[in-house]
Amino acid sequence: MAHHLKTMPEYFQATIDGRKNFEVREDDRGFKVGDNVILEEYEGFVDIPECPDFGKTCPPVEYDPSTEQEDYRIPEDCKRRQCQGYRKELYTGRRCLVKIKEIFKLDAIGLNRYVAFTHDILNIIDKKEKQ
Numbered sequence: 001m002a003h004h005l006k007t008m009p010e011y012f013q014a015t016i017d018g019r020k021n022f023e024v025r026e027d028d029r030g031f032k033v034g035d036n037v038i039l040e041e042y043e044g045f046v047d048i049p050e051c052p053d054f055g056k057t058c059p060p061v062e063y064d065p066s067t068e069q070e071d072y073r074i075p076e077d078c079k080r081r082q083c084q085g086y087r088k089e090l091y092t093g094r095r096c097l098v099k100i101k102e103i104f105k106l107d108a109i110g111l112n113r114y115v116a117f118t119h120d121i122l123n124i125i126d127k128k129e130k131q
Contacts, residue, residue, distance in 0.1 A: 001035045006042035009092070015039060016096055016124050024106070027115045033100050037119065041094040045087040097123040 005025065007015070014020035023037070031037075098119035106114045 001032065003029050003031065003035060003037045005037055005039055007039040007096075009041055009043060012039060012041040012094060012096065015098075016094075016121070016126060018121075021120075022116055022118045024114060024116045026113050027105075028113070031100060031103055031115055031117060033103055035100045036122070037098050037100060039096040039098060041092040043090040043092060045089050047087050092128045093125070094128055095125040096121060 005023070011020060023039075025031070098121050101118045101120055103115050103117045106112075106116060
């Protein structure tokens with residue numbers, strides 16, 4: 001199993017320099033010892049203006065007011081359309097592949113959904129991509 005995780009530049013640099021050999025993350029992916037994790041240097045995002053072709057080229061979406069959720073089962077007669085993304089994620093292109101060595105649940109300190117894990121570095125791609 002390989003997990004892709006966003007990592008802010010200062011933490012990414014500390015990892016590849018060998019000063020940081022652990023992660024504290026929400027355990028929403030079911031991390032396991034032996035899993036590979038790809039840390040991707042992440043600089044945030046930029047907002048994208050609303051789609052200029054609103055209602056024309058964007059995929060249709062049905063809005064259910066009772067649940068305040070968008071329903072992606074698209075009915076044939078749906079006229080309302082909306083773009084899926086209004087922001088662009090900014091990655092530098094630098095990545096670090098690590099393997100999880102140990103996992104520690106953080107229940108005892110009140111962080112029930114979080115784990116800390118130590119890791120070994122397997123590979124570093126330390127080349128920034130042009131944006």
